[in-house]
Amino acid sequence: MTNPVSFLGYRALRFVEELGAMAAFTVETARTIFMPPLRFEAFVRELYKLGVRSLFIICVCGLAVGMVLGLQGHHTLTRFGAQRSLGAVVGLSLIRELGPVLTALLVAGRAGSSTTAEIGTMVATEQLDGLRMLSIDPVSLIIKPKAVAMLFTTPLLTALFIVCGLYGGYLVGVGQFGGDAGSYMSSLRSNVDFHNDIACSIVKSAIFGLLLGLIATYRGYTSTPTAEGVSTATTSTVVISSVTVLLTDYLITAAWGI
Amino acid sequence: MMERSATRDFLVGLYVLGGMLAIGYLSISIGGFSWRHAEVLKLSAAFDEIGGLTKGAPVVIAGVKIGEVSTISLQDDFRAKVQMDLDATLKLPTDTSASIVTAGVLGDRYIELQPGGDEKLLKSGDQITFTESAVILEKLIGQFLYGTAKGKVGESKSGSATTPAATAP
Amino acid sequence: MAYGRRRVFDALSCHFPRGRISVILGGSGLGKSTILRLIGGLTRPQAGAVIVDGHDITRLSQRGLDLVRRKMGMMFQGGALLDSYSVFENLALPLRENGSHTEQEIASLVHRILDAVAVGDADELFPRQLSGGMLRRVALARAIIRKPELLLCDEPFSGLDPASIRHIEALLIEINKKFAMTMIVVSHDVHSTVRMADHVVMILEDRVLEGTPAELLQSSDPKAAEFLREGVERLQKICS
Numbered sequence: 001m002t003n004p005v006s007f008l009g010y011r012a013l014r015f016v017e018e019l020g021a022m023a024a025f026t027v028e029t030a031r032t033i034f035m036p037p038l039r040f041e042a043f044v045r046e047l048y049k050l051g052v053r054s055l056f057i058i059c060v061c062g063l064a065v066g067m068v069l070g071l072q073g074h075h076t077l078t079r080f081g082a083q084r085s086l087g088a089v090v091g092l093s094l095i096r097e098l099g100p101v102l103t104a105l106l107v108a109g110r111a112g113s114s115t116t117a118e119i120g121t122m123v124a125t126e127q128l129d130g131l132r133m134l135s136i137d138p139v140s141l142i143i144k145p146k147a148v149a150m151l152f153t154t155p156l157l158t159a160l161f162i163v164c165g166l167y168g169g170y171l172v173g174v175g176q177f178g179g180d181a182g183s184y185m186s187s188l189r190s191n192v193d194f195h196n197d198i199a200c201s202i203v204k205s206a207i208f209g210l211l212l213g214l215i216a217t218y219r220g221y222t223s224t225p226t227a228e229g230v231s232t233a234t235t236s237t238v239v240i241s242s243v244t245v246l247l248t249d250y251l252i253t254a255a256w257g258i
Numbered sequence: 259m260m261e262r263s264a265t266r267d268f269l270v271g272l273y274v275l276g277g278m279l280a281i282g283y284l285s286i287s288i289g290g291f292s293w294r295h296a297e298v299l300k301l302s303a304a305f306d307e308i309g310g311l312t313k314g315a316p317v318v319i320a321g322v323k324i325g326e327v328s329t330i331s332l333q334d335d336f337r338a339k340v341q342m343d344l345d346a347t348l349k350l351p352t353d354t355s356a357s358i359v360t361a362g363v364l365g366d367r368y369i370e371l372q373p374g375g376d377e378k379l380l381k382s383g384d385q386i387t388f389t390e391s392a393v394i395l396e397k398l399i400g401q402f403l404y405g406t407a408k409g410k411v412g413e414s415k416s417g418s419a420t421t422p423a424a425t426a427p
Numbered sequence: 428m429a430y431g432r433r434r435v436f437d438a439l440s441c442h443f444p445r446g447r448i449s450v451i452l453g454g455s456g457l458g459k460s461t462i463l464r465l466i467g468g469l470t471r472p473q474a475g476a477v478i479v480d481g482h483d484i485t486r487l488s489q490r491g492l493d494l495v496r497r498k499m500g501m502m503f504q505g506g507a508l509l510d511s512y513s514v515f516e517n518l519a520l521p522l523r524e525n526g527s528h529t530e531q532e533i534a535s536l537v538h539r540i541l542d543a544v545a546v547g548d549a550d551e552l553f554p555r556q557l558s559g560g561m562l563r564r565v566a567l568a569r570a571i572i573r574k575p576e577l578l579l580c581d582e583p584f585s586g587l588d589p590a591s592i593r594h595i596e597a598l599l600i601e602i603n604k605k606f607a608m609t610m611i612v613v614s615h616d617v618h619s620t621v622r623m624a625d626h627v628v629m630i631l632e633d634r635v636l637e638g639t640p641a642e643l644l645q646s647s648d649p650k651a652a653e654f655l656r657e658g659v660e661r662l663q664k665i666c667s
Contacts, residue, residue, distance in 0.1 A: 047270045048266050048269060048270045048273075051277075052269050052270060052273045125507060125510075126503045126504075126505060127509055129464075129469050129503070129507065130501070130507035130508070130509075130569075131509075132468075132469060132496070133499065133500070133501040134496070134520070134573075135494075136524050153277075155277070155281065156273070156277025156280070157277065159277055159280035159281040159284060160280050163280045163283065189287070189288055190316075192288050194285055198284050198288070199285075202281065
């Protein structure tokens, strides 16, 4: 690629090609979701690997973020004499943006990368080919439970993240700075609306979960069957997932406001 | 597949349950989600001036929130028509009045209802006839500074309504 | 046939007789495994046809391919067993997915096959806990559990000690005799080829030779002779 212009053109074409391939993969995966067998046991197993194993990092980070919000919020609100509204500040930041987005980024890093690595290793050791030779569709057996589990687990983790964050804000605002517990909760309740805030949060986290599931499995499935290929695929999952989550966040937030 | 471990299944069950509970808690306790959507007392009121009143602003009786503003529109006679969704268990007499009040001096606008004494009650779809419009602080100051005949000059500049604009039915 | 930028074959034509053990022989990197993958339908040729049991599999849909594969079994070089499943589960999987056997039938079939390949007591173990020889034997068991007509083996002997090689060789020969199963084995080991094969397809850098082991041993082709003799000599050196 000597000419920079033609290089750019090449990369652009490859990008569109990749999108097309990913769309085809999505359709393929979606098709297997609605076809038997259900593979419920594998789904439960994946929920454990992706969800239960992420609980520690999600809850700790949620608590920490909530505490920082409490701290930051307290300092800022005190200047305007509005400490009563700390609950609302912490809650609205967490519920609308920080909860879904940060959870998605954490899930991408932990669960997404491990999924890509696992599938990539299976490709490299010919396990998926082995399944094909047994007339078993690897997308149905391996990919489907992982992608669906990711979709299902992200909203759950987001909710837990938010609850831990609210508690963190409470610890700082009420425990550390001696604010009133009642006004924390009441400012939270009166300023958070189900339709605008909670529902938006749940929808966001579900969409993020879907995207994360597809990206992580796709990158593993199409990785080059070498150790280096698996490693590249794994890091690219985290990068692509993060960028996608942040861009989609903007789109959803803008669309929801309409 | 990996042996079906009872511990693992239990942990997954706990996790899913915990997550669902968290969602439920956030939705219901904090977000105020309720299934009882249909049970709402819908009333409307017309004002000359609503100030900064917005959709979703609370409707209050004696300081307790009992509903919120659902829509705001302009009537043909260029007055503002405000529709409210109120707690269905309320029994409001037909001579109840509605005024637009400010929370603090520079705060958000909301609607305060003063129940009247009539025996007949307002039903869903009725209009509140006695209304007091919002006070626009700048107009008050303008009147004070330039001494226009309309408002009471020299009144304190607090947010309570001083220029009644009660309308007859 | 090319992989990405690497041309593997320009023009290849070979055949494998039914009911016989054929060995694809040749040095590393010349495309032996590619032929196996073409037959299994895992790779599509850019041009040409792959005819299995009278059908050109390059023209089949996914469903058609799955049907043809029911008559095939493939033994991969690394075993390719699912590493999160136990040995028993690995063998039971193809029976559960595509058949309608009861759990008891499956259990007895699995145990019988495991005994036949002499790894009867490994059924609770996981692939990572198996030795190289045991792993290959389990892979073989999985390949034949659906009683295929065609067995494809990718380098079944590589990396094994001579005793294990002999053992697997014997198993393959026995299976071929008992079930008249067509076998295509990829190998670079001359000695076991000579012992085992009815038909040899030898891949050299620029051409392909076919024939019985005896024919190839006496071939006038210089490269072929060199390859064969080298293999035999190496073994003789070890034995003397």
